[in-house]
Amino acid sequence: YLDRARRAARAQTLGAATDVEPVLAALGRTIMRINKDRGVTIEVAVTPRLKFRGEVQDLEEMAGNLIDNAAKWSKQAVKISAAPVIDPIDGTQNWLMITVDDDGPGIAASKRAEAVKRGKRLDETKPGSGLCLSVVPETAGMSSGNLVLVDAPLGGLRVQLRLPAVAWIVAAHDDAMCSSGSCGGGKHGCRFYIACSGMGKQDDVMRQPVRGPR
DSSP: OHHHHHHHHHHTOTTOOEEHHHHHHHHHHHHHHHTGGGTOEEEEEEOTTOEESSOHHHHHHHHHHHHHHHHHHOSSEEEEEEEEEOOTTTOOEEEEEEEEEEOSOOOOGGGHHHHTSTTOOSOTTSOSOSOHHHHHHHHHHTTTOEEEEEEOTTSSEEEEEEEEEEEEEEOOOOHHHHHHTTTSOGGGOEEEEEEOOSSSOOTTOEEEEEESOO
């Protein structure tokens, strides 16, 4: 109960922002080292400057549980990615998606709801308390996030964790800047995004060029 109360209090902390890439990279290295005897490889790909709107402890706990679970069940490969996602209602990029894929046996669709219940273990031969997946939706839900389990392209389980992010707001494109190449897209074209705090402040604004057609 006290642990849940602490997580809930952290979720309500205003202005907290955590860089996603260093957290996922560090977790990937640590968990791969733990599983080196099994030859498990972990790949991490994160959109630059992506920030979770929340405390680093919560991101470490959620992502760490997902990566650890994937590594335990994988045959050899775990792939992790994180990117901003667009809100289907207002079109803003106030969310991010962390995706963890493994090449293990997966979980049947009929058993996925059970897999995220507190204390539930689908296989007693695997180490752990059964809290691995259950803690994640609980913590994510405290900040309106969610967890989805689907089939992974690798053949095992794909876990998608949706969390609040520091807002990415689409800004007007500057053709003169693009033609000069100073936008980073050069003659191949670009789209400019302004990443701000999302808290109504513009003092922490940075430009992130994203290659692609205009």
